[in-house]
Amino acid sequence: MAFVITDPCIGTKDAACVDVCPVDCIHPRKDEPEFATSTMLYIHPDECIDCGACVPACPVAAIYDRPDSTPASQKALIQANAVYRANDADAMARAEALVKAHVAGHADLMGIAPAERAAAHAK
Numbered sequence: 001m002a003f004v005i006t007d008p009c010i011g012t013k014d015a016a017c018v019d020v021c022p023v024d025c026i027h028p029r030k031d032e033p034e035f036a037t038s039t040m041l042y043i044h045p046d047e048c049i050d051c052g053a054c055v056p057a058c059p060v061a062a063i064y065d066r067p068d069s070t071p072a073s074q075k076a077l078i079q080a081n082a083v084y085r086a087n088d089a090d091a092m093a094r095a096e097a098l099v100k101a102h103v104a105g106h107a108d109l110m111g112i113a114p115a116e117r118a119a120a121h122a123k
């Protein structure tokens with residue numbers, strides 16, 4: 001496991017991280033058909049090389065540097081990052097289902113603007 005995208009990406013999804021990732025391990029990209037419908041973006045844990053470039057690029061602090069540093073409220077999204085696979089419809093559906101369950105179970109966080117959501121993770 002490597003870097004993890006969490007819920008401030010939901011409602012932001014600007015793909016700034018994709019533009020700086022040197023190994024193209026963040027999906028879906030804007031040029032992939034799933035981008036329009038994907039709730040958030042995902043980091044492939046086996047392809048990420050832990051370079052850290054995506055963290056300062058993210059305008060809403062959605063990216064944590066490892067599962068252990070990811071707040072408890074975001075644990076389901078660690079799994080969503082882990083199961084998402086570009087070009088695999090079943091895997092994408094499983095990841096999206098995990099995200100939708102996270103959204104349904106965290107009305108508190110979802111009621112906060114994405115830019116302030118990461119700050120609320122620690123509370």
Ligand code: SF4
Nearest residue numbers: 021048049051052054
């Ligand atoms: S840490 Fe580096 S390799 Fe991993 S997702 Fe971020 S930019 Fe890509």
Ligand code: SF4
Nearest residue numbers: 009012014015017058
């Ligand atoms: S930079 Fe942050 S908000 Fe934008 S797509 Fe990447 S993780 Fe999501």
